Amino acid sequence: DVKVTQSSRYLVKRTGEKVFLECVQDMDHENMFWYRQDPGLGLRLIYFSYDVKMKEKGDIPEGYSVSREKKERFSLILESASTNQTSMYLCASSLRGGTYFGPGTRLTVT
Amino acid sequence: AQSVTQPDIHITVSEGASLELRCNYSYGATPYLFWYVQSPGQGLQLLLKYFSGDTLVQGIKGFEAEFKRSQSSFNLRKPSVHWSDAAEYFCAVDPFMIKAAGNKLTFGGGTRVLVKP
Numbered sequence: 666d667v668k669v670t671q672s673s674r675y676l677v678k679r680t681g682e683k684v685f686l687e688c689v690q691d692m693d694h695e696n697m698f699w700y701r702q703d704p705g706l707g708l709r710l711i712y713f714s715y716d717v718k719m720k721e722k723g724d725i726p727e728g729y730s731v732s733r734e735k736k737e738r739f740s741l742i743l744e745s746a747s748t749n750q751t752s753m754y755l756c757a758s759s760l761r762g763g764t765y766f767g768p769g770t771r772l773t774v775t
Numbered sequence: 776a777q778s779v780t781q782p783d784i785h786i787t788v789s790e791g792a793s794l795e796l797r798c799n800y801s802y803g804a805t806p807y808l809f810w811y812v813q814s815p816g817q818g819l820q821l822l823l824k825y826f827s828g829d830t831l832v833q834g835i836k837g838f839e840a841e842f843k844r845s846q847s848s849f850n851l852r853k854p855s856v857h858w859s860d861a862a863e864y865f866c867a868v869d870p871f872m873i874k875a876a877g878n879k880l881t882f883g884g885g886t887r888v889l890v891k892p
Contacts, residue, residue: 669818696878707865707882707885708880710880755818757819759878760878763824764809764867766819766820769816769817771816
């Protein structure tokens with residue numbers, strides 16, 4: 666079974682803090698993604714990466730950056746957290762054949 | 776504009792009854808099609824996928840979906856619903872179908888299913 670793990674299920678941070686969300690997949694997938702999920706807005710793509718050290722902006726990259734130093738790990742960085750970044754963050758990885766999601770990190774910024 | 780539409784925001788169904796969730800897409804060519812399920816507080820689990828071939832696709836948990844090109848639809852069905860099927864269901868498309876595009880998915884808004892005893 667494909668396994669995508671995220672470092673935290675729940676996270677509470679203060680406005681202005683730098684926040685790291687970590688994601689690891691164990692299936693040697695080349696493609697990895699970060700989505701955020703908000704009520705009424707569905708899932709929106711923040712960033713994705715199709716290879717180590719490669720990244721591309723998704724639909725809502727503002728306020729975020731990413732890092733992919735190793736194939737299995739894809740990190741989402743909030744440089745200066747703001748309250749409007751309170752959300753559920755979902756990491757995913759894929760090959761042709763399907764995209765597989767982690768359990769999500771519910772981030773609250775106060 | 777390219778889009779994925781799930782017309783039903785909420786559906787309530789009795790346990791043991793059949794379930795059908797609708798999904799329509801608007802793309803120039805037939806994209807790759809997926810259904811995901813999300814239980815409360817959980818990530819998304821892949822139920823089934825359609826790339827080509829037989830238009831009736833079998834998935835996990837007793838679900839199936841039928842692709843209809845003429846209607847640009849990919850509806851999800853289950854003959855007999857169990858209480859554990861209460862969840863939110865998302866239809867998704869990969870419009871690019873090539874590796875270089877990174878399998879970016881576009882999601883519908885989701886349908887929340889409530890199961891009555």
